[in-house]
Amino acid sequence: MFSDKTYENIMSHMLGRVGADVDKREGSVIYDALAPCAYELAQTYYNLNQFLDLVFGDTASGEYLDRVVADYGISRKAATHAVRKVETNGTVNIGTRWGINDTTYKITELTATNVYSAICEQEGDIGNLYDGALENIDNLAGVTAVLTDVITSGADEETDDNLRSRFYAKAQAPSTSGNADHYKEWALKVQGTGNAKVLPLWNGPGTVKVLVVDSNVEIDESLPNSVAAFIETVRPIGAAVTVQSPDCVPITISANIWLDGSRNYNDVQASFRIMVAEYLNSLVFRTYSVSHAKVGSLLLDTAGVKDYDSLLVNGGTANITIGETQVPTVGTISLTEVD
Known part of the structure; x- marks a missing residue:
């Protein structure tokens, strides 16, 4: 909002209001008199920009995000x-x-x-x-x-991104009367839950299945019991609720790679594995296909990789379809360095 309120712009505007018969060059009396004021005004406008970022849910962080979401009855999950x-x-x-x-x-x-x-x-x-x-x-x-x-399982303090996601879920998909959004909201309230998916009527009338992953978007075998116990205290009478971890679909990747000499093979392998994990985590309960082309682009974006060929994902070159009760996980990654 105040991006144009720089020191240079403010100083130019102030000097423009001084008569033409006055020496306004840098080092002159009027220039030196106005410069400190222009600097303080520029700093104030910068602080105002930062303040605006701290009072809206999409840009707030830390304690300021806590204060934004508190108005919606949401609080950050503490470490355990x-x-x-x-x-x-x-x-x-x-x-x-x-x-x-x-x-x-x-x-x-x-x-x-x-x-x-x-x-x-x-x-x-x-x-x-x-x-x-x-x-x-x-x-x-x-x-x-x-x-x-x-x-x-122990859990770290809830991250800003997870807290923001719960805030959006609450504000943009209001939950009422035990609907699917309500079950998701209940699941996300449990310490350690990072994401959840609700399958209404999964086994006939009155049945609900809730799939949960932890805050690292990984399978935690103890989490479904914790979520089920909490939902039992708040669910509508008569609903039969099943809480489970989703099934894992390992994504295996192999390729020949040429390195550019800036990094060694082990560092490249480790970096690529992290990038693949982040990509697969972004798909959980959102997108049900692992893109072969995206994996290729991640490989090219890995620092130290000059080129690749013979890329196979789960042994082939097609996209990998993920079922609605499944999540993709990192499987074996085999990168063969070519001289």
Whole structure:
């Protein structure tokens, strides 16, 4: 709105209001007198532009987005702690602390002989990442422990993009009386849910299926139970609700590539895999076809790639159709470097 209110434009306009008989060259008395005012005005207009971005849902971020969506009864989902299974070769006390890499876990409950549940003391997805031998922090002698299954996934604080999506869903697709939008809204309220799809009447009258993925647009086996438990507390009487994870369709990619020398093969492979994952995530519950041409363009856009040929997606050159209860996931990626 105020993009033309630059220092140069303001200074020119101010000098234009000074009589022609006055020296207005840079360094003159009038120029030096007006310059600080023009600078402060330009800074004020810049701040006004930034302020406008912070009060609308499509451009607000951080705490300002929180304030925008609060008017619609929406709040950002906080980070949560992962709960993990710990297996030991002997008895340990509740409250004993263990560590692996950059995470620590506190024993909270005995669930079976020498099997415990432990809560990760760090919030977020990091608590889901590691497994293996644990180091005891409390100097407990004679007992070893191994971190194994995820009991309840930890989740990072909801991102601006996810929060904005929920805000749009609420504002643009009002949910009422247990309609499909209402079920989606309920599913998205559950901590850890990143996206959801609702299939009304999927198994006859009175039936509803809800498919959910986590905030990383990945399958979380514990998420459907959490979503189902919440929906049971708010759904209309008489509805039979099934909550599941969607089926995964691995997308395998192979191609010959020529590198331009700016990056090594391993860096190119890693970058391309990330780009493919982002593309496939953007399709989930929105588009039901993986484009062969798009995969090719991603390969050409990967830094370090000069050219490619013999590109195959799931063994062929056609687009890959994804079913309405399926999501595409990254499968094996085989890039062959050609000299």
